Amino acid sequence: MHRTTGLAIVITAALSSAACEFTPITQTRIEGSIGPTFANLVTLQMSWLGMPPMSTTDLGVNARCRRPSGQNAGSGEWTCSLLWQGPSGRILRDSYELFVTTDGCYTATASSEGIGPPTLKTDSGREVRNLLYAFEGCFDTT
């Protein structure tokens, strides 16, 4: 009986350590996905709102993500801070709270006020969804 319990503990420990070492959910992958996705959504939203077009390169989005629990790998909650150049040339900073699943998909929800409300009005008065308020993305885990 003791041997079985011991074996179970060893297997659990081995699996847990393997989980820590081999998780494909890494800071580099998340930053590499949320940065370009955010840039694409900004350019799209600007076109919806009839603002002068800007390329994703002009926006120069720089993403910095970390996991509040400390260890910078694994699924669950993450926070990302995005630095980018707005239409007026000012450097803007937006924060997002992410929930990342084990298959490499995430939902990012804005946690700073600069992003605005969930819906926006275009010049013509049409109501559109604020694409930056909350968005989803996926990255390759292989």
Place this chain on the structure above:
Amino acid sequence: MSIRGLGAVVTVESLKLLRQIRTHVVLAACVFGPFAFAAAIRVQSSLPTDTLFGRSVKDSGFAVPLVILGFAALWAFPLLASLVGGDIFSAEDRYNTWKMVLTRSRSRADVFTGKVVTALGFSAVAIVILAVSSMTAGVLIVGVDPLVDLSGFVRSPDQALSRVALAWVSILPPAFAFTAFGVLLSVVSRSSVVGIGVPVVVGLTMQLFALVDGPEALRRLLITSAFGTWHGLLTEPPFYEPLYHGAVISAAYFVVCLAIAYGSLRRRDIAG
């Protein structure tokens, strides 16, 4: 095994299926379910934001089949896939008809292959109907506006249509793996409750396991992981590696389950 023998078994099994109310109810649900879903989304203000593309269901009709794909992966695909496979062998035990079936001029190999082909055919037909109906419901009820993908890129209706269709095709290998698992349980347990119920429970358990941050290699060994490999088709640049992995894992489950099932049926002593 002969092609003629196989054809005869498939014809008989298909006719039996077509006579069952269960088949009609399930296929009708696959046809009308997506329309009910799209109509409900249209009239209510809240969105299914906990599923990928849930935020876009009012913006583009192409998001509708993707949301349904995400929902169905939880338990509907394992159920659809094992509904016939999990019953097609054990029904002979239930009605005590094995003796009659095996004393005809068809070999056990013919009967086994014919039943498996019928079960796979039903799984494929149910999934294709659900796919076409989801797409039609999305296009008719929500519209053909471009789709914003998982990288924030706008996909034209043509591109969105082909990507969504490919995403649904990617569901077939894991669905067939579940059908084979249902067949195995149906042969070994001789019980339709086990044949249909266990794949659904196993599917749910695998999904729960995938929520935990376990080793990646282990996660990829689950059949249900292959239900989510389509995500790479809707990013820019797209990534296909998980799709290949999913197909290979599904094929492995498929072959192993059917080999054990056939071995068990071939050795079975049907007397009396």
